[in-house]
Amino acid sequence: xxxxxxxxxRKRVGVLISGRGSNMQSLVRASREDENAGYDIVAVISNxxxxxxxxxxxxxxxxxxxxxxxxxxxxxxFEDSLHEALVTADVELVACAxxxxxxxxxxxxxxxxxxxxxxxxxxxxxKGLDTHARALAAGMRITGCTIHxxxxxxxxxxxxxxxxxxxDTGDTPDTLAEKVIRAEHVLxxxxxxxxxxxxxxxxxxxxxxxxKINQQGILFSPSI
Ligand code: GAR
Numbered sequence: 001x002x003x004x005x006x007x008x009x010r011k012r013v014g015v016l017i018s019g020r021g022s023n024m025q026s027l028v029r030a031s032r033e034d035e036n037a038g039y040d041i042v043a044v045i046s047n048x049x050x051x052x053x054x055x056x057x058x059x060x061x062x063x064x065x066x067x068x069x070x071x072x073x074x075x076x077x078f079e080d081s082l083h084e085a086l087v088t089a090d091v092e093l094v095a096c097a098x099x100x101x102x103x104x105x106x107x108x109x110x111x112x113x114x115x116x117x118x119x120x121x122x123x124x125x126x127k128g129l130d131t132h133a134r135a136l137a138a139g140m141r142i143t144g145c146t147i148h149x150x151x152x153x154x155x156x157x158x159x160x161x162x163x164x165x166x167x168d169t170g171d172t173p174d175t176l177a178e179k180v181i182r183a184e185h186v187l188x189x190x191x192x193x194x195x196x197x198x199x200x201x202x203x204x205x206x207x208x209x210x211x212k213i214n215q216q217g218i219l220f221s222p223s224i
Pocket of ligand 1: 017018019020021022023024097098099100118119120128145181184
């Protein structure tokens with residue numbers, strides 16, 4: 001278990017990435033630009049040694065850790081090391097940001113209500129991979145992204161916030177990905193802030209929201 005934080009202290013957040021880390025960057029920037037952000041990114045951990053986001057995080061003076069899943073014989077051993085890295089960094093909240101490993105129930109339970117994830121669709125639609133191609137194939141006129149609390153079932157768990165973007169007739173998976181990632185970069189810092197500050201809370205699967213966030217041209221729920 002991690003140590004409890006003092007009332008009013010900024011939550012210590014560890015970000016899990018597997019690649020580019022653009023969402024991680026948006027979380028770091030927001031935490032540094034907003035004195036009321038309610039959280040600090042204290043560690044960036046990747047399961048891939050070549051994750052580009054690691055370089056950026058290190059340049060920002062943030063502790064980076066590689067826990068290479070390929071170096072472990074079994075998922076449980078990998079997750080034990082991941083857990084150890086988070087505990088060593090005294091992390092209180094985990095933000096998955098493009099972390100592309102399926103987690104065991106044991107690991108998820110260790111971080112119950114303390115681990116968030118961003119997914120590039122309006123869950124529960126389009127769980128898993130290739131979300132934008134599947135949204136286009138389904139003829140969706142609106143798609144978006146979701147921040148949810150991680151539960152053992154893949155891409156499931158109480159939804160804390162969503163942002164929607166319009167699907168245009170000329171959109172391709174790539175153009176849709178560009179629109180959605182812009183929404184992700186606004187939504188994740190806002191929701192993590194509200195969660196860190198206790199203004200969005202989970203009671204089992206029920207979410208309570210005390211606060212509202214700026215829309216900035218994107219359809220949000222919670223909205224203004
Ligand atoms: C983001 O679009 C995120 O929503 C997605 O991976 C991308 C990571 O980009 N996550 C998932 O698909 C998780 N199932 P980033 O590394 O630039 O933040």
